[in-house]
Amino acid sequence: MNRGKVYLVGAGSGDPKLITVYGLECIQNADVIVYDRLISKELLKYARNNAELIYCGKLPGKHELIQEQIHEVLVRKAEEGKVVVRLKGGDPFVFGRGGEEAEVLVNHDIPYEVVPGITSGIAGPAYAGIPVTHRDYASSFAIVTGHGRAEKGTDIVNWSALAQGIDTIAFYMGIGNLSHICMKLIEHGKNPQTPVAVIQWGTTSSQTTVTGDLKTIEETVRQNNITHPAIILVGQVVRMREKIKWFENVLEVVVSE
Numbered sequence: 001m002n003r004g005k006v007y008l009v010g011a012g013s014g015d016p017k018l019i020t021v022y023g024l025e026c027i028q029n030a031d032v033i034v035y036d037r038l039i040s041k042e043l044l045k046y047a048r049n050n051a052e053l054i055y056c057g058k059l060p061g062k063h064e065l066i067q068e069q070i071h072e073v074l075v076r077k078a079e080e081g082k083v084v085v086r087l088k089g090g091d092p093f094v095f096g097r098g099g100e101e102a103e104v105l106v107n108h109d110i111p112y113e114v115v116p117g118i119t120s121g122i123a124g125p126a127y128a129g130i131p132v133t134h135r136d137y138a139s140s141f142a143i144v145t146g147h148g149r150a151e152k153g154t155d156i157v158n159w160s161a162l163a164q165g166i167d168t169i170a171f172y173m174g175i176g177n178l179s180h181i182c183m184k185l186i187e188h189g190k191n192p193q194t195p196v197a198v199i200q201w202g203t204t205s206s207q208t209t210v211t212g213d214l215k216t217i218e219e220t221v222r223q224n225n226i227t228h229p230a231i232i233l234v235g236q237v238v239r240m241r242e243k244i245k246w247f248e249n250v251l252e253v254v255v256s257e
Contacts, residue, residue, distance in 0.1 A: 004031070004078040006105055008098045010091040010117015013124060014203035016040035023115045031082040034073055037064075038089030038229060040204075052077075067097060071104045078110045091119040094143060095172050119143070121170030124202025124231045128209040129245030130238055137236040138167035146174015146181065146232065155184075163188035168235035175230045178221060182214045185234065190214060195238035200230040205251060211238055 007026040012018030019027075027033065027046045035044065037057025044053060054073060056065040065073070070086075077084045092098030092114055105112045121143045125132055132141045144157060162169055163185045174181055175198070186192050196217040200208045212220040214234070 002081055003110055004080065004082040004084060006074050006078050006084045006086060006101075006110060006112040007115055008086045008092040008101060008112060009088065009115040010096070010119075011036075011039040011043055011087050011089055012118040012203075013090050013120040013122075014038070014040060014201065014207075015123075015127075016042040018118045018123060018203060019043060020115065020117065023117065026085050026115060027087065029083060030085040032077045032084045033087055034070065034077075034084065035087040036089050039087050043087070052082075067100065071101060074101060075104065075108050075110060078105070079108075088117070089120070090123075091117040094119040094121070095145060120202055120229075120231055121172060121233075124199040124207075125170070125197070125233050125237075127203045127207060127247040128197060128199050129241045129243075129247070130197055130233060131240060131244075132168045132170065132233070132235075132237060134237050134240065137239070140166050141168045141170070142166040143170050143172065146171040146177050157184070159184045159188040163190040168233065168237050171232040171234070173228070174232050175221070175226065175228045178232060179218050181232065181234075182218060186214055190234075194234060195236060197233045197238045197241060198226055198230050199233065200226050200228075202231055203247075207247060207251075209241070209245075211241060 009023045009026050024046060027043060030047060030051055032052045033047055034054045034056055056070050074084055074086060086101060088096045090096060102112060122132055142162060171181055192215045193213045195213055197209055197211045198221050210220050210224050210226060
């Protein structure tokens with residue numbers, strides 16, 4: 001039997017319309033779709049009626065399938081000759097463990113393609129009216145994990161480089177570590193009054209954005225009951241939000257209609 005093929009597809013961030021044309025084609029042609037928690041379930045409506053849908057979503061401390069089991073599913077289904085789509089929120093190679101999955105596929109001599117997606121660290125701020133770069137405010141942008149690998153017991157973030165060398169910083173998966181993030185940035189030279197935005201459920205109708213600075217944002221998040229999934233954006237570009245925010249206005253028009 002001929003081996004199948006695996007497509008590592010980025011679904012984009014929340015809004016199903018942010019999927020790429022190629023990503024949508026992959027979904028429509030798939031025999032098997034292995035999908036994550038944060039993808040829009042609207043995208044699954046484009047799957048063939050006989051496509052097999054396998055959920056492997058993850059919550060902090062609770063995984064439907066652990067990563068090694070996901071690897072096993074991808075390999076097994078491809079070896080059965082199936083066209084497999086591994087559907088991930090955002091981009092497969094931005095904290096999506098797509099690199100690990102690609103390695104496994106290479107090790108098993110399984111053909112694959114990577115289909116990039118719009119990552120939440122760019123899409124969420126854009127929907128909140130915050131450009132991650134701007135001629136007046138930011139010429140550099142970094143995407144950073146909001147938590148280290150706990151099993152190693154070490155902090156893997158270069159806080160000094162971030163605090164002193166990067167204008168806009170997007171922290172993923174960091175809402176539970178917000179206090180630590182703010183403390184470390186200040187400790188390594190970031191002005192305590194540096195603006196911060198926290199964007200929950202970015203690009204969806206549930207999007208909520210709160211702003212403050214490195215000293216105040218933790219209390220603002222607590223008062224507004226902001227939880228994961230959320231992007232933490234640090235930098236002067238956050239000042240642009242009040243002038244160019246647009247998505248809330250669109251939502252207001254939809255609700256009023």
